[in-house]
Amino acid sequence: MATAWSVTNRTDGLIDGADLPLIPSATAREAAALVSAGLWRVSGSGWTIQDFDSTQTSSAEIERLERKRRNDREYKAKVRAQGKGPDVVPDSRSDVRSDIESDVRSDIESDIGSEVVSDGKGKSKSKSKLQGQQAEPESFAYPEDGKALQVRQWIEGNGITSPAELAEARGMDEAEAVKWWGSAFPGWRAA
Incomplete structure (x- = not known):
């Protein structure tokens, strides 16, 4: 639960002593046991989850991905809005759709290192390869x-x-x- 709490609260594996009661079923006794087992280490007034940075996505990376997704959504909304204007006439709807699908596949692959595969019915699925993503x-x-x-x-x-x-x-x-x-x-x- 501590790892999920840390990811959700974007603490990058740091758990302050004052935050311990916020983690479901976490107690000081359990924290000591995790330190003894080598899964946590004492850090200042709290603990650090061992190997957090190598197994989870950092808060900086999550924020970067969120910014990129937001920028991409805004850009695509702008392009769609421009495409509805009287001066812009796409060659065909299928050309526009295939361009968008290609852009999305490319964005996913470059952002999270995933393999995008088609289900054969016109939809694509992404198989995540990014370490740290669920x-x-x-x-x-x-x-x-x-x-x-x-x-x-x-x-x-x-x-x-x-x-x-x-x-x-x-x-x-x-x-x-x-x-x-x-x-x-x-x-x-x-x-």
């Missing part, structure tokens, strides 16, 4: 197969905060993303 569940089929916890961990580990972001990240329609979200977060209800 591994994609073996099956991303609807979680009736008992994979809801893996899906929740994948969602949280990749910083996804809404069904809309899940739909965008997975290339699924919003209704499917809402079903996934509801199974991964059972107490959640759509507004």
Whole structure:
């Protein structure tokens, strides 16, 4: 839980003594045991998770990726807005769509070192290779197969905060993303 808390709160593996009660089920006794086991080390008024930097994405990298995604969204919105103007007429919708798909694949591969593969139905999937990102569940089929916890961990580990972001990240329609979200977060209800 401490690693997930640290990633979520972007502390880069640093856990201040005052923050220990904020981590579910974490106690000073458990912290001492983790230090004894070599998983944590004492650092100032708290602890540092060993190997955090080699197994998790740093807060600086997360912020860089968020800025890039935001800039890309803004740029693409601007291009779409310009494309709707009377002076801009694309050659064909399929040319525009293939250009966008190519750009997205390229952005994903360069940003997170992933391999983008087509599912043969016109949609693409990304297989993440970035160390520190949550591994994609073996099956991303609807979680009736008992994979809801893996899906929740994948969602949280990749910083996804809404069904809309899940739909965008997975290339699924919003209704499917809402079903996934509801199974991964059972107490959640759509507004």
